[in-house]
Amino acid sequence: MDPVGVLTSVRRFQLATPDGNRTNGTNGSIEQGSQEVVETANRLLPKWVPEWWVRAVLAVLVLAFAWYGGKLLVRLIGRRVARRFRRPSVSQAVLRSIRVAVMFLAVLTAAALVGVGLDDILLSVTVLTAAAGVVIAPILGSIISGLFVLSDQSYEIGDMIEIVDTDGGTRGFVEEITFQYTKIFTLDNTFLVIPNGTIRERDVINYSAEDLRTRLTLDVLVPYECDLDEARSLIERAAREDDIVIGGGPDIRIGSARYPAAPTCYIDEYADNGVSLRLRYWVKEPYKLTAVRSRVQKNIWEAFEAADIGFPYPHRQVVFDEPDDDGITERPR
Secondary structure (H helix, E strand, O other), X not given: OOHHHHXXXXXXXXXXXXXXXXXXXXXXXXXXXXXXXXXXXXXXOOOOOOHHXXXXXXXXXXXXXHHHHHHHHHHHHHHHHHHHOOXXXXXXXXXXXXXXXXXHHHHHHHHHHXXXXXXXXXXXXXXXXXXXXXXXXXXXXXXXXXXXXXXXXOOOOOOEEEXXXXXXXXXXXXXXXXXXXXXXXXXXXXXXXXXXXXXXXXXXXXXXXXOOOEEEEEEEEEOOOOOXXXXXXXXXXXXXXXXXXXXXXXXXXXXXXXXXXXXXXXXXXXXXXXXXXXXXXXXXXXOOHHHHHHHXXXXXXXXXXXXOOOOOOOOOOXXXXXXXXXXXXXOOO
């Protein structure tokens, strides 16, 4: 992009004020109002106070007022915005944009108070944007990705999600969603900040998007000699003993399919060392899946021990061949 061409285009869109200064309507209003405020302050203050000091103090007061005024404005309209936008991430983005807009106007006003022309600021920003387009492009890409994240509604603040990766996945709660990044509070008591452009390219598992109930699967190997019906009944009963496990009730609907709410044990396959049984059970909350799985396995262990049902495991038989008198080893056929 040619900076000179950009400057020429900007100049063409500028309007001429009656006094001959080239500026647009909004900038002219800000500059004119700022000049009137400075002149009023000079008339009220003693003559020995320099004008540059008045301009600097007024600029600082404007920035401070905008900073605290923006906070107060967000606090006043926060509930209305939250009712208007049901999603917390969207309402926070709207309130954050309002504060940015207030501070942007305050910066323009402060610049006009200290005597910096708004046209010069506009031209400087335009030239800087044209020259640093390569650096700004990733930032703009991240903001656009943030807009997609907010519109896709794949996860929300407070949801428990898992970022699938090669390390087994990172699980945690969504703490904050901005235009640039997503902040996750992990189960390891740490914060994980992921750019929106990166998280959109990764697989995300949402455990609490619409329904907190989560189904778990556990494979149990039992010997061929045991009673399969008894083993399956003991496994289902062991799962129901946990308070977090859903023990029964109406079938749980997932899409167009329906699944039993109570723990159900199926025969999966006939393996080399025993019969593989698969237990499927639902938990009420997805926050302690590992702990629930451990307790269910402990209950199964105790139930099998009481029923005198062992767990099969591979056996290995080692045979030692003894050499004859000639030193030749004979192997049985």
